[in-house]
Amino acid sequence: MPFSDDPSATPFEQVPKAVIGRLSLYLRELQYMLKRGEKTTSSTHLGRLLGFSDTQVRKDLAYFGQFGYPGIGYRCEELMNAIKTIFGTHQRWPVALVGIGNLGRALLRYKGFSQQGFEIVSAFDIREELAGTTINEISIYHVDFLQKIISKQQIKLGIIAVPSNAAQFAADQLVEAGVLGVLNFAPVTVALPPHIHTVGVDLAIELEQLAFSVQHLQTPEAETGG
Amino acid sequence: MPFSDDPSATPFEQVPKAVIGRLSLYLRELQYMLKRGEKTTSSTHLGRLLGFSDTQVRKDLAYFGQFGYPGIGYRCEELMNAIKTIFGTHQRWPVALVGIGNLGRALLRYKGFSQQGFEIVSAFDIREELAGTTINEISIYHVDFLQKIISKQQIKLGIIAVPSNAAQFAADQLVEAGVLGVLNFAPVTVALPPHIHTVGVDLAIELEQLAFSVQHLQTPEAETGG
DNA sequence: TAGATTGTTAATCGATTAACAATC
DNA sequence: TAGATTGTTAATCGATTAACAATC
Known part of the structure; x- marks a missing residue:
């Protein structure tokens, strides 16, 4: 075995x-x-x-x-x-989400995370009117409470789905709260301490890669699968 | 120069x-x-x-x-x-979207595409009740009309945002309509002819990569940025 | 047994880095 | 000029592939 x-x-x-x-x-x-x-x-x-x-x-x-x-x-x-x-996903990973725009809302409702062992357990936005509401049974808090809630829940992974100009602030908040890995959907590079891991997903960049291939490459070998 | x-x-x-x-x-x-x-x-x-x-x-x-x-x-x-x-993005690329669920809707409203030279010009879903409606001024059609509309508009890039079990069908339809590059958000591998380019974005997989790094890696060098 | 398939070594291939002459 | 910075070559490093003995 x-x-x-x-x-x-x-x-x-x-x-x-x-x-x-x-x-x-x-x-x-x-x-x-x-x-x-x-x-x-x-x-x-x-x-x-x-x-x-x-x-x-x-x-x-x-x-x-x-x-x-x-x-x-x-x-x-x-x-x-x-x-x-x-991957460590035989156990559940609690995840925090910052930014409840179009993309954030879609992520809150996305089924695929829990199937792979991830669960968004709390979400944050700067807009006062969203605080206290829930989406898909996940509570939304004002970003002022981010640090307290995330450190208390010992969340280690955070997702950023805020506008570009707020991404660095969101990342800083997450890191101060003890998050060690950041999945960043804002199309901007965030500067973080060396011990923090980041994965950036830029939706437009994915299309750019495809546009290049379609134009210039004849036979695609196995392309990015994840 | x-x-x-x-x-x-x-x-x-x-x-x-x-x-x-x-x-x-x-x-x-x-x-x-x-x-x-x-x-x-x-x-x-x-x-x-x-x-x-x-x-x-x-x-x-x-x-x-x-x-x-x-x-x-x-x-x-x-x-x-x-x-x-x-990249060929000094000119505009029309793009088609298949699947108007949570993610599809977010993509229709996403500003980042047009900033990089991409524009979703038509969207498709299998649900009759969505046909004829618009989101962000983009018309939604029944998937039965996909081939006719996409080939007429000469669209070369398609985005798949349907459930996993419909992804292969959506991909096949796009390819038959003349699409050459597919951006696939369904967490499944689609089989396509060799001349078709594919990029897969699996949101859960991105978190998995992060989980691995956070657990096992000490100092992250530059990680995926796009 | 014959056929299928693994894990691993060595060889090949590809990508990154260091170094530096050329240029502004 | 001195300082900054490029483009490019050669050296290094890392990843993939081919081959094959071992195993079921």
Whole structure:
């Protein structure tokens, strides 16, 4: 019964960043396989679904230990659980959201987060009239209470969905409240202390990448999947 | 007056994919600089804002030609225009949206697209009751009319914001209508012909990446910025 | 057994960085 | 001029791929 504290596992810092991105995709596929009642899969099968080579799938997983059975492949449920453990999403992560505009509202109602082990537990906006209301049973507070509430709830992940000119302020508030990871949907770079992790998602940039490819590239290999 | 058809430029197919991602970030920063009235910048300055080295900024730009002035740096407006030309966003791209749920509605109201040269010109949903309505002045049609409308409007980029189980159908429809690039927000991998470009944005996966970093990584280097 | 498939090593390929002459 | 900064080459570093013994 191999696992992520396998002696053959590579220290996490030495795992290429791209591997972590693909790991999420493997997890997603495994979850669909399980829904369809599939018990086992293989590196070839998983790779074909996602546009990667079988070698790459095996190598990626090998960074974390030995999960497969020669001659058989991988047991879907076992591998899914192993990957969830690597991400820490076998347990629930409470998340805070700042900014209840169009995008913020959509995020509050998005089903996909809870399916992957994340739950937005509190939301904040600067507009007084939103304070005290709820969306999808999630309470909205005035941003003045952000620090107190987030530090009390020991929330470690925050989502920024405010206008660009408020993004740095929102990020600073989150960090002061003890958040360690920030998912930033504002199309602006925020400057944060070195120990804080940031992922930026700029919706227009995603289209830009696509526009470049469509114009200039002939055959797309596997493009960004997450 | 250097430009992207510079003789020193590398063929687009040989440009590393990661470079294109960073190019979008350079463009975004340049636009903010211009708003602030800054006339010139340098590879060091641009790099520091984004967490890249000056060498990397210069090397990235060098794939496309010579845009800088030794001893001076880069003229913001000139470089911005050059990058826009590379992306093709000096002209407007019409875009189609499929799926008017929470996320679709947010995308219809999102200001960021038009700022970067994209415009959602038509939207589609399977629910009869939405057909004929508009959001943000964008007409919503029944998905039965998707092919006719998109091919007539010669739309080349499509956005998928439907539930996972409808994503493959939506993608197929878009491709049949002549779309060449698909931005997919459904948390599922869609299978498409080899000449079609896809970018997948899975909101939960972004949080997963963050969760991994927060748990296992000490000092984040520059993380995904777009 | 034969066929399938793993985990791992070594070889290849690609991307980043350091260094520096050329330029303003 | 001296200081700043580019574009580019060569060296380094990192990631992917091919090959294959081991296993079921």
